[in-house]
Amino acid sequence: MSNETFETSPQPGIAERALDTATDMSHSLGEIVGTLGAAADRLSEAAKEARRPGTALSTLAAITREAPLASLFVAFLFGVAIARRG
Structure with missing residues (x-):
């Protein structure tokens, strides 16, 4: 029998996972805000045109x-x- 130990890749800790999740949410919220801003601009332009x-x-x-x-x-x-x- 061999006494070799196998190294496993360390699992990310809870703090790293929370940071990754927060970063992903930040990017998603930024995209949502940008999309909503563009939609509001188009709606304002359409309302101005309709008036x-x-x-x-x-x-x-x-x-x-x-x-x-x-x-x-x-x-x-x-x-x-x-x-x-x-």
Whole structure:
């Protein structure tokens, strides 16, 4: 019989695993923040484009300014109709 000992590769400790996990989470959060920022920029640009005079959104905004209670009532009825369908 041989008295040879085999060296095994050391397992990473809990601190190393926690640090790796935190680093991975940091990278993931950075990607998420970047993606959300880009989406918000695109949405802002689309809203700005939709508010140009003569578009549907500008017309809706004008109607809402002229008759806010009537617009609220129409929005409420629309919401009720959508809720009953689902």
